Amino acid sequence: MSQSLSGKIALVTGGSRGIGAAIVRRLAADGAAVAFTYSSSEARAKAVVEELETAGGRVLSIHADSADAQAVRGAVSLTVNRFGGLDILVSNAGILIRNPLDDYSLEDFDRMFAVNVRAVFVGVQAAARHMKEGGRVITIGSVTAERSGFPTSAVYSMTKGAIASMTRGLARDLGPRGITVNNIQPGPTVTEMNPNEEDHERLKPLMALGRLGEDREIAGLAAYLASEEAGFVTGASLTIDGGYLA
Template identity: 50%
Template sequence: MPEHPSTNREPSMARNDHRPLHGRTALVTGGSRGIGAAIVRRLAADGADVALTHLRSEERARAVVRDAEALGVRALAVRADSADPEALRSAVGLVHERLGGPHILVNNAGVAPFGPFEGFTVADFDRAIAVHARAAFVAAQAAVPHMGPGGRIIGIGTNLSERAPLPEAVLYSTGKSALLGFTRSLARELGPRGITVNLVHPGSTDTDMNPADGPGADAERALTALGRYCSPEDVAASVAHLAGPGGRGITGTSILVDAGANA
């Protein structure tokens, strides 16, 4: 169900809007907080009409919608569990009905199951795979028919897909690692249709799930070349580049935004 549709039903801004994503619609799954919210705000600043899904963060979703509308674009928040294929398909359909497109899909929604692997259940494993890997497949399958040439699919992975500098990340790394094969294979399949598929790998990023002043932050900072956490805006900047004109020649690849942790 739609929750916070924009009342502005006209195309975003004026016809002479020269922002790089003017006339495009972006859908960001899990876009009510952290990295997802920063991506929504950045794509809106670049002129895209934006939609986001969320599961429980209704007030945060409202705030992100308001921020996007203040930038002169249309915005929509939809409650949808990324582990529910039908909910995801319905969300994509609603975005198409209300805003057009989507021309840009950012598969950002995720869970963070950290801990000793013996303590997890098969249900925990299945949910990690469902939210990270299956959801990307379902959302892309629903969105691609609306994209056409110039479409963009961008996944949000993790630098822990490529290296394992810390213990107790088995479920998280496994679920996110599936996006590597998905991205490369889908890029090959959709390339002839002019649609790019890429993956952004954040490292330690200052969000409420992993704050830069948290109990393990010093250990994570010590792993980076720059000696600092990244911000959600750092990740959003790379997503915006891939989503915009500068990303038209980039497909089937991964970009690390991890302050050099994997250098």
């Protein structure tokens, strides 16, 4: 097993399940001490911690709703206090609220923005204060920043477009300190955000590879961006979508 992240400390938002949990598993397998947040899946978060501690990993789960800026800042502080620093932030927590245009409430709009965009900014702002040269910020955007694809996804697409442009700006802010900032844009990936088998069948012909992605495949790209080897990659939005945009 590779231990390329040995000695590194990571915080992953939304690590209790899905892509975030796969990233937690992969960073821990690569040798990092990993903290992760969750908002409602306490039992799932505990299971991830137990699994990785049994395998010899250093893991911490933190209850922190991304919509609450203080909770996000608190998660950064807890990580630093427990593990002694912070080298890698993966801003993964995200929600998808789809509704027809006529029925889309401003409450849902604000919640989408708070979790998918504002929390990312707040997390990076807090984390960067602790990062040294070689630090890594990774955001999880979406191909929807470039192709909405279907009705009812305007607000979600907007949040992911904001992440892509925020990533470029943050790369400029943090580049002079030797910290890279990159955005992963997954295409349709099998998780609970994308649970419907009928949707999968509808999507498959749109993918060059004829299948949806797996969470561990997205985690592989996150592990690369977190590694020393990726030191010259910054400000990039990297699409990993099985050819959905091709």
